[in-house]
Amino acid sequence: MIKYSxxxxxxxxxxxxxxxxxxxAPNYEYMPNMYKSLSYEAYSENQIFEDELSARLPVEGTIxxxxxxxxxxxTNEGYDLAKKELSNPFxxxxxxxxxxxxxxxxxxxxxxxxxxxxxxxxxxREKILGVPSYADPGRAITSGSTYHVIYYGRxxxxxxxxxxxxxxxxxxxxxxxKLKSDLSK
Amino acid sequence: MDSKVFSLKITIKLFKKLTKxxxxxxxxxxxxxxxxxxxxxxxxxxxxxxxxxxxxTNCASCHKLDRKMTGPALRxxxxxxAEDEGLEREWLYKWIRNSSSLIKSGDPYAVKxxxxxxxxxxxxxxxxxxxxxxxxxxxxxxDKAVPKPTAVASxxxxxxxxxxxxxxxxxxxxxxxxxLLLSIALVVVTKTLKTLAxxxxxxxxxxxxxxxxxxxxxxxxxLMLCTAILFLLVSAYGxxxxxxxxxxxxxxxxxxxxxxxxKIHSGDNKIDCNYCHSSxxxxxxxxxxxxxxxxxxxKSIYEYNGETTEEYTKEFYDxxxxxxxxxxxxxxxxxxxxxxTYPVKWVRIHNLPxxxxxxxxxxxxxxxxxxxxxxxxxxxxxxxxxxxxxxxxWCINCHRETNVKIKDNEYYDRxxxxxxxxxxxxxxxxxxxxxLECGKCHY
Numbered sequence: 271m272i273k274y275s276x277x278x279x280x281x282x283x284x285x286x287x288x289x290x291x292x293x294x295a296p297n298y299e300y301m302p303n304m305y306k307s308l309s310y311e312a313y314s315e316n317q318i319f320e321d322e323l324s325a326r327l328p329v330e331g332t333i334x335x336x337x338x339x340x341x342x343x344x345t346n347e348g349y350d351l352a353k354k355e356l357s358n359p360f361x362x363x364x365x366x367x368x369x370x371x372x373x374x375x376x377x378x379x380x381x382x383x384x385x386x387x388x389x390x391x392x393x394x395r396e397k398i399l400g401v402p403s404y405a406d407p408g409r410a411i412t413s414g415s416t417y418h419v420i421y422y423g424r425x426x427x428x429x430x431x432x433x434x435x436x437x438x439x440x441x442x443x444x445x446x447x448k449l450k451s452d453l454s455k
Numbered sequence: 456m457d458s459k460v461f462s463l464k465i466t467i468k469l470f471k472k473l474t475k476x477x478x479x480x481x482x483x484x485x486x487x488x489x490x491x492x493x494x495x496x497x498x499x500x501x502x503x504x505x506x507x508x509x510x511x512t513n514c515a516s517c518h519k520l521d522r523k524m525t526g527p528a529l530r531x532x533x534x535x536x537a538e539d540e541g542l543e544r545e546w547l548y549k550w551i552r553n554s555s556s557l558i559k560s561g562d563p564y565a566v567k568x569x570x571x572x573x574x575x576x577x578x579x580x581x582x583x584x585x586x587x588x589x590x591x592x593x594x595x596x597x598d599k600a601v602p603k604p605t606a607v608a609s610x611x612x613x614x615x616x617x618x619x620x621x622x623x624x625x626x627x628x629x630x631x632x633x634x635l636l637l638s639i640a641l642v643v644v645t646k647t648l649k650t651l652a653x654x655x656x657x658x659x660x661x662x663x664x665x666x667x668x669x670x671x672x673x674x675x676x677x678l679m680l681c682t683a684i685l686f687l688l689v690s691a692y693g694x695x696x697x698x699x700x701x702x703x704x705x706x707x708x709x710x711x712x713x714x715x716x717x718k719i720h721s722g723d724n725k726i727d728c729n730y731c732h733s734s735x736x737x738x739x740x741x742x743x744x745x746x747x748x749x750x751x752x753x754k755s756i757y758e759y760n761g762e763t764t765e766e767y768t769k770e771f772y773d774x775x776x777x778x779x780x781x782x783x784x785x786x787x788x789x790x791x792x793x794x795x796t797y798p799v800k801w802v803r804i805h806n807l808p809x810x811x812x813x814x815x816x817x818x819x820x821x822x823x824x825x826x827x828x829x830x831x832x833x834x835x836x837x838x839x840x841x842x843x844x845x846x847x848x849w850c851i852n853c854h855r856e857t858n859v860k861i862k863d864n865e866y867y868d869r870x871x872x873x874x875x876x877x878x879x880x881x882x883x884x885x886x887x888x889x890x891l892e893c894g895k896c897h898y
Contacts (some may be wrong), residue, residue, distance in 0.1 A: 299716075304809065313740075376727040399516065401512075
C-alpha cells in the first residue's frame with residue numbers, strides 16, 4: 271500500500287510540474303471559443319479572399335476618407351514637375367515642428383543623420399551607403415521634390431507613404447528644408 | 456588632362472630636390488613617391504582612399520563595385536569603357552558631371568546605356584572636380600580584395616546561452632578532486648580503525664531486531680492524519696498554481712518563418728521601434744511591418760556583416776535575407792521585382808483574448824509609456840518572446856501605480872483639476888481616472 275502512495279505522489283507532482291513545457295507552442299486555454307474573435311482581426315487569415323489576407327488594400331479607383339489624391343506620376347517627368355511646382359499646403363506651428371523632428375528622427379535620421387548631412391547610424395556602420403546630404407548642390411532638392419521622394423521613394427531609397435500620412439509627410443518635408451538651409455549656412 | 460601635367464611638374468620638382476638629397480632613406484621614399492606618379496595604367500593617378508570616401512557618399516546608392524544595382528557595376532569601368540567603346544577619361548568627366556546633357560547631346564554610347572537601364576536617371580555631380588573624379592576612378596580601378604579566411608571562432612567565444620566559463624570549470628575540477636581525495640581518506644581511516652578494533656578484540660554490538668519504520672508509521676494514527684492534511688494542502692496549492700497559469704503565455708517564443716532578430720535591428724543598428732511598428736502611435740494595433748518596409752533597407756543590405764556566433768553564422772543570416780527576397784519577390788541579380796510573392800505568416804505572440812480591449816496609442820502616445828515597459832528588453836532579443844504575463848492583474852497593477860501624463864495634453868486640463876480635488880492628491884493615477892472600470896477593458 272505504501273509503495274503505491276509513493277507512486278501516486280510522484281505522478282501527481284509530475285502532473286503539477288508539467289505546467290507548460292514547450293515554449294514554442296501557445297499554452298492551453300479555458301474556453302477558446304470566448305478567446306478567439308468571430309470578427310476578422312487585423313492580421314488574421316481569411317478564407318474569403320484568394321490570398322487569405324484579412325488586411326486589404328482600398329478598392330482600385332477609390333480613396334479612403336480623409337485622404338487626398340497625389341497627382342504626380344512616379345517617373346522622372348513627374349519628379350521634375352513636382353520639384354518645380356509642388357508646395358506645402360499646410361502651415362505649421364511650433365508644436366508641429368517638434369513633432370516633425372520626432373518623426374524625422376525615427377524615419378529618416380537612421381540614414382540621413384540628425385543634421386541631414388547623410389551621416390546616420392546605418393551609414394556610419396557602413397550598412398547603407400550613398401545617402402546624400404540635403405545640401406547636395408547636384409540634387410538641389412526643393413520641398414516639392416522632397417515630398418515626391420517621401421511619397422514614391424527614389425532609386426535605392428524606399429517610399430514612406432505608408433508610415434506617414436499626408437500632413438506628417440509635409441511636416442517632415444518642412445523639417446528637411448529647415449535642415450537644408452541650416453546645412454548650407 | 457591637367458592633372459597629368461600637374462603630376463609631371465611635381466615629378467620634375469622632385470628630381471631637382473633629389474639631387475640635393477643624400478640621405479638614403481628619403482631617397483627611397485621619393486622613389487616610391489615618383490613611381491606612384493609615373494606609372495600610368497587606368498585610374499592610377501588618384502588617391503583611392505579619398506576616392507572611396509567620395510564613392511560611398513555620392514555613388515554607392517546606385518553603384519556597387521561588383522554588383523549591378525540601380526546603375527552598372529563600376530569596377531574597372533574606365534578600362535572597360537576604353538577597351539570596349541574607345542571612350543576617354545574626358546567622356547567620363549562629362550558623364551559624371553551631367554549625364555543627362557550628354558544623353559541629350561546624342562552621344563551614342565550614353566544613349567545606349569541610358570536605354571539599357573530603362574532610362575533611369577543618374578544624378579548630376581557638377582560639384583566634383585577632375586581630381587575628385589580621378590580619385591573615384593582610382594578607387595574603382597583597385598583589384599578586389601581577396602577575403603581573408605575568417606578566424607575560426609575559438610571555443611571561448613560561446614554564445615550567451617552557455618554560462619560556464621573556463622575559470623568556473625577549473626574551480627569545479629579542483630573541488631571534485633578535493634572531494635575525491637577526502638572520501639578516499641575517509642574510507643582508508645575507517646578501514647584501519649576497524650582492523651585496529653579487531654586486533655584489540657572489541658566486537659561491534661549486535662543490532663536488536665525492531666519493528667520496521669514504515670510499520671510503526673502506519674500504526675501511528677496521528678502521524679497519518681498530519682501527512683494526509685499536508686498532502687492535500689500541497690496539492691491544492693499546486694492545483695491552484697496550475698489553474699492560474701492556464702491561458703497565460705508568458706515566455707511564449709514561437710519559431711518565426713523568417714529569423715528576424717530585434718537584437719540586430721533595434722539593438723546593434725538602433726532602428727527605432729516606430730520605424731517598423733509605425734501604427735503604434737495612432738491605432739489600437741502596433742502592427743507587423745509589411746515587407747515593403749523591410750525592402751527600404753534590404754534593397755541595399757543583401758548580406759549580413761555583423762557579429763556572428765557559432766549558432767548563428769553569416770551563412771545562416773544570409774539565407775534568412777534570401778527568404779525575405781523570396782517572399783517579396785525581389786530578384787537580387789536583376790535588381791527588380793518579379794511580381795511573384797509569398798506573404799510571410801508571422802506567428803502572433805502577444806494576443807489578448809477577444810473579450811479584453813487594449814489600445815496601443817492610448818498607452819504609447821497618450822500615456823507616453825516606453826515599449827520596453829510592457830514588452831521587456833526587446834533590443835536584446837535574438838528571438839522575440841512574450842515578456843509580460845498580460846493578465847488582468849498585470850494591467851490593473853500598472854493602472855494603480857502609474858500616473859497619467861498631463862503635460863502637453865489640453866484634454867486633461869479640466870478633468871484633472873476636478874478629480875485631484877475629489878481625491879485630494881497632486882498626481883492622478885490611471886486607476887483614479889477610471890482605469891479600473893470593467894467597461895473600459897471589457898465590452
